[in-house]
Amino acid sequence: MFPTYDQLNLPEVDKQILEFWEKHDVFNRSIEERDVENSFVFYEGPPSANGMPGIHHVMARTIKDIFCRYQTLTGKRVERKGGWDTHGLPIELKVESELGITKEDIGTKISVDDYNKACKETVMRFKGVWDDITKKMGYWVDLENPYVTYEKEYMESVWWLLKQIYDKGLMYKGYTIQPYSPAAGTGLSSHELNMPGAYQDVSDTTVVAMFKTKKEAASSWLFSLPVMAPPVEDEDGGAAAGAMGSQDSNEVHIIAWTTTPWTLPSNTALTVGPKIEYVKVRTKNQYTGEANDVVLAKELVSKWFGGHNQPTIEAISEPFPGEKLVGISYEQLLEGPSPTDGDAFRVIPGNFVTTDAGTGIVHTAPSFGQDDMAVGKANGIGSLTLVDKQGKFTDDAGQFAGRYVKDYKNDPDYKDVNVDIAIHLKTVGLAFNVAKYNHSYPHCWRTDKPVLYYPLDSWFIKASAVKERMSALNDTINWQPESTGTGRFGKWLENLNDWNLSRSRYWGIPLPIWRSECGTEEVCIGSIAELQTAIDLANKELGLDQSVPKDLHRPYIDEVVLFQNGKKLVRELDLIDVWFDSGSMPYAQWHYPFENKDKFDRVFPADFIAEGVDQTRGWFYTLHAIGTMVFDSVAYKNVVSNGLVLDKNGKKMSKRLGNAVDPFETIDTYGADATRWYMISNANPWDNLKFNEEGIQEVRRVFFGTLHNTYSFLALYANIDNYDPADSANSLKWKDYPEIDRWILSRLNTLTKEVTALYEAYDATPACRAIENFVNAELSNWYVRQCRRRFWKGEMTTDKRAAYNTLYGCLLQVARLMSPVAPFYAEQLYQNLKGAAAGASNVEGAMANSVHLDILPGVDESQIDKDLETRMSYAQRISSLTLSLRKADNLRVRQPLQKILVPATDADFQNHVTAVADIIKSETNIKEVEFLTDGDFLKKSLKPNFRVLGKKVGKRMKDVAALIGANADAVIKGIESAGEATLSLDGEDLILTAEDVLIATEDIPGWKVASDGEITVALDVTVTPELAKEGLARELVNRIQNIRKDLDFEVTDRIRVRLQGSSAVEEAATAFKAYISTEVLADSLVLDGDVDGEALELPGEETATLAVSRV
RNA sequence: UCCGACGUAGCAUAACGGUUAAUGCACUCGCCUGAUACGCGAGCGAUUAUUGGUUCGAAUCCAUUCGUCGGGACCA
Incomplete structure (x- = not known):
């Protein structure tokens, strides 16, 4: 028996199938029953279990699941070890907030030991929830033996990997500038800096400081550079040069702007843009009133001069490029030590300098800025670090020693040292301008104190040394989408920086370096x-x-x-960057090389991985980097990176906005399959998905609903007929299958071919759409609709068996093809179909079958018949045109009509249509399909085939099109009689063949026609009295069937019918008594002058009263 | 600010550089049903974000501007 259902309940299917999988250990069997030597290798990127799973995790995991299940379906062994990412900052932060401590308290209020214990407990807090969603969404991954990054074995493998890199000379210790929170006493990751609220608008005291240039050989030109009075606009609006009034400068100051005056004592250089134009301006110091010659970018002169409360330009020089300034020395701004690690106090070039803000000259303190550090190093400039890690000036900082550069201690008496620095500079005549300035500046998100950029010791992996190799290996990886691999990832590899490996934290894998x-x-x-x-x-x-x-x-x-x-x-x-942890998983998950050495060859590299596109510079990179450096190999051959899941308005989901979708709720409501199918079929996974519940509802209704009904249809009649797919009486020869069966089987094989190729190419979205189209448009809406009668008429004939076999086979194959995406429903469908076979009647045996243990049968090329597919598409199109003509004349389909006329321009077409004429006739309720072959009788239209002809004639296309239009009749005649036509264009002969143009029949004089491309149909709309009678008979059948339905009769019940009606109705009933009786399963149909039954109105103002009863 | 992706009807998606931009949902009208929460027919609905260019021909290629999103940098 085929199980039947009242209605489709996908969440209920989930429950039953989950139970089944568990009971029969299907996941493990789907791996264990496959040959070790035929493996497909998948790596699971470890999630962190310290937060709740979201709907985007369902997305990412669906993709992983699909291709693993697909490969299993082709017979591969796909081991899927789960994993947990357990280290890292988010866990530390969570622990700290829960314990109410800060980083500073570690080692004092709480021992490092206890702190780490707390981390270990926190990190797996939501493991149960994760395991739950994993199960409910149908993601198959080994949750029993996951790798866990804090385990000793895992850590040992990480150490081993690091040592390989170390031994290759790819590690070094260096100094870099990193965001640092003095208040919290810790460096900050860029992740922390990007947390919401980290950037705050603040008002800072800014200073434009004046750096006094030394007069020496390199700078003498600057002192003697002539200045002249600024141009004065004359009455015509033109500019008149001021009189020459130049005299050499006594002093020249280069001016530079800073929003962090506390970095000024540590200044060791000034950076200019080599191509930027600068000028020397003669003015007066607005604080001291002294004469003053200053240098700044020409573009920024108007920003600092001539405005309200600004100094005026007394004279100005011709512009000169920044590179002329390079090498000029200046006096240290504030008294203090000189750097010991390089030169200092001179002008250097830097490409990062802009004229967007400030003066076009950058005050450079290599200890407190990344650019500063880089440009300093490139020019042999040393550094001064006159601020300590608590954020206060060191003893070397002269009068400011010991003072905090910002109020890190919430000191009520805190006086801003930046203001004092500004005042001091004003006093000594080295301040050009002091002002408040509003800007956004990063803050430590927990202490809410401004971050400062600080030089910290770090360990680096010299990734830049192997970037060519990484690029070369990357070229062999199949990225989906390709653009992420070549673009985002590839370009990044080309400009790769060294990998800053160390983190000054507590909860992570310690650097194994002594x-x-x-x-x-x-x-x-x-x-x-x-x-x-x-x-x-x-x-x-x-x-x-x-x-x-x-x-x-x-x-x-x-x-x-x-x-x-x-x-x-x-x-x-220091600890090792947690990204190194996850990049180590191919090896560390197996404790390689300390264990599983043999196995390793089999499971490296991965055939397939998938994660969100945000992992491009995360996991995708660390896997690739470690694979390249340690094994000179890719770590994965195919990678799918999915985009974001947004809310239905395209906004990011967040708890704060309350637009986050709860994956549990979604799956409970709609079932895992509808959710999965929606996410994959709606958009390519790498495009962002606007998650909309209505979309899931549509998938449920349109796809799963249709499929379920198709199955229910089969089940209904197969049970009545006791159809057994395994019965040898049902094994038929190919010749026993009629045209329509062969058609759907051809389509099925074509579908299998397409879907397989798409899965192979990691392209699931078009695969889903192809399956959807097959199920809806072809199987349900065409095949089943056409074949309904075959299932319910009479006893088991060969034709009926063929219909059962065909529909059964299609559904079974659909179950297999859809199983990677919709593992639950596919499983139920498959089991229902398989379980109905004799010999599978024992329930345990039947249920032990699983689509996920099955192997997808290959495509049967012999069943693919493109010619047949063409024929059927003619049938569909002609039917559609005919129905549209009926509609135009208000001729309901139940009214039989005599014939349609179809112009046939060639024999091929006519043969094709003849082969499917029966289908057209039954679909449209007409009696004949007649062909028109008389060419002259038909009116035809001609269009150039742009695609073909365009290649041939190129830029003359327009002229050719006009020419063809003007000679349409001649061209049609030529091609139809001789196969080609010759036109003359600019004295040249242009030969047109059949493929160069599109000929369509447009009209049949005297008939109402409809056309679709090259097909035209005319309908004979004459309703003869005989046809009208038959129409009425069909109306009666329809009414009686409705009554049967209303009375809840079984489809096999025999009935008796008594009828009273208008004369036309009674005539029709008499004439078509046999027909009506067969259709409605009536044992008797009698006319009775006094029927006590349902009174009905029929088309044409006819009436009938019907009484129906069961025999 | 740099890099990248994306922008097609109310919504979601299609369209090897080639004829009138297609399909589904929604909406309106009609039809069909002995499987259906189905389907069929007709209708409604688009300046293919913008501006310019290349081309005989652009949704598609190039550039520009705008918008959304992501990644990075910077805020001296």
């Missing part, structure tokens, strides 16, 4: 065994009693002291 205090001795540990050996040596040399800590996290590992070449080594306190 160093002597002087930095001359250094060791990188690559395994626990190595650590053991090193510890043994240190114990011996230093007389200690250390052992390898049970937990490799801080603080235990920090206590380990090593020994090398007579020196004591202590661990570098």
Whole structure:
């Protein structure tokens, strides 16, 4: 028996199938039953379980699931180890907020040990919820044995990888400028800086400081550079040059703007744009009134001079390029030390300089800016770091020593040192301008104090040294979409910077590097065994009693002291960037190389990975970088990066806006399959998805509803007929299948071919759409509709068996094809179909079948018949045209009509249509299809085929089109009689063949016609009395069927009918008694002058009263 | 500010540089139903975001501006 259902309930299907999968261990079997040697390798990017899963996770995981299930369906073994990302900043922050502590408290109010314990507990807090959504959405991944990045084995593999990189000379320790929060005592990641609210509008004291140039060989030209009075606009609006009044400068000051005056004591250079034009301006200092010659960018002169409360220009020089200033030395602005690590106090070039703000000259303090650092280094400039990590000036900072550069302590008596610096500069005549300035500046999101950029020691991976290799390997990766690989990822690789690996934090994998205090001795540990050996040596040399800590996290590992070449080594306190953790998963998930060495060859690299596009510079990169550096290999061969899931208005989902979609609610309401199908079929995964519940409803109704009804149709009649797909009586020869069966089977095989190719290409969206189209338009709406009668008429004939076999086979294959995307419903459908076969009547046996254990049968090319597909499309189009003609004349379909006329311009077309004429006749309720072959009788139209002809004639296309239009009749005649026509264009012969033009019949004189492209149909609208009678008979059938339905009769019930009606009705009933009786399963149909039944109105003002009863 | 993606009817999506920009949903009218929460026919609805260019021909290629989103940089 085929199970039947009242209505489709997808959430209920989910429940039943989940239970089934669990009971029969289907997931494991789908892996274990496949050959190890035939593996498809998938890597699961580890989510962090410290937050709730969102609908976007359902999206990302659906993509992963689809291709893994598809590969399983083709017979591959697809192991899917789950994983958890457990380290990192978000976890630290969560712990800190829950414990009510800050980073500063770690080690004082709370021990590092306890802190890490809290992190470990927090990180898996939502594991249960994650496991739940994973299960409910039907994502198959091994949750029993996941890799966890905080586990010792995982950490050991990470150490090993790092050591490989270290041994290749790809690691170094360096100094970089990083965002740093003195108030919190920690460096900040860019992630923290980008948190909402991090950038705040503040009003800062800004200073334009004057740097006094030294008069020497390099600068003498500047002192003697002539200035002249500024142009004065004359009455005509033109400019008149002022009189020459130049005299050499006594002093020249280069002026530079800063919003952070506290960096001025640490100034070591001034940066100019080499191509930017600068001028020397003679003016008076507005604070001291002294004569003053200053240098700034020409474009910015008007910004600082001539306005309200601004100095006036007394004279100005011709512009000169910035590169002339390069090399000029100046006096240190504020007294203090000179740098020991390079030159200082001279003008250097930098391409980052703009004339958007300030003076076009950048005050450069390499310790406090990334650009400053870079440009300083490039020009041999040293640095001064006159601010300590608490955010106060060091003892070297002269009169400002000991003062906080910002109010980090919430000191009620805090006096802004920036203001004092400004006042001081005014006093000594080195301030050109002091003003308040509103701008947005990053703040530490937790302490709400301004961040400062500070030089911090870091460990780097020299990724830039292998960027060519990374690019080359990247070229072999199949990116979906391609543009992410070549563009976002590829371009980024080309301009790759070194990877800043270290993080000054507590909860993460410690850097396995130990160093002597002087930095001359250094060791990188690559395994626990190595650590053991090193510890043994240190114990011996230093007389200690250390052992390898049970937990490799801080603080235990920090206590380990090593020994090398007579020196004591202590661990570098930093942790490894958590991105390195996740990039290590191909190896660390198997504890490679300490275990699973054999297995590793089989599971590296991955055939397929998928994540959100935001992982491009995250996981996609770290996998690629480690794979390249350690194994000189890609880590993955195919990668799908999906876009964002937005709300239905295209806004980002966020808890704050309340527009976040709860994945549990969605799946509970609509079922996992409708949700998955919607997300994949609606838009390509890499385009952003505007998530709209109405879309899911549509999918549920239109696709799943139709499919379910198609199945129910089969089930209804198959159960009546006891159809058994496994019965040998049903095994038929190909010749037993009629045209329509062959057609749908041809389409089915074509579909299989298309869908398979699309899945192979990691392109699921068109695959879904193709399946949808097949189910809706072809299987349900055409095949089943055409074949209804075959299922319910009479007893089991060969034709009926063929219909059952065909529909059954289509549904079974659809179940397989859709199973990667809609694993639940596909499973139910498959089991219902398989379970109905004899021999599967034992329920356990039937249920043990699973579509996910099946192997997709290959395409049967012999069943693909393109010619047949063409024929059927003619049938559909002609039917559609005929129905449209009926509509125009208000001739309802139940009214039979005599014939349609179809002009046939060639024999091929006529043969094609003849083959499907029966289908057209039954679909449109007409009796004959007649062909018109008399060419002269038809009116034809001619259009050039632009695509073909355009290639041939190129730019003369327009003329050719006009020419063809003017000679339409001749061309048609020529092509129809001789196969070609010759036109003359500019004295040249132009030969047109049949493919160069499109000929269509447009009209049949004297008939009402409709046309669609090259097909034209005319309908004979004459209703003869005989036809009218038949029409009435069909009306009666329709009414009686409705009554049967209203009375809830079974479709097999026999009935008796008594009828009373107008004379036309009674005549029709008499004439078509046999027909009516067969149609409605009536044992008797009698005319009765006194019927007590339902009174009905029929078309043409006819009436009838009907009484129907069961036999 | 830089880099990238995207912008087609009320909504969601199509359209190897080629004829009148297609399909589904929604809406209106009609029809069909012995499977259907289906379907069929007709209608409604688009300056293909903008401006310019290349081309015989542009939704498609190039450039521009605007908008949405993402990634990065910077705020001296």
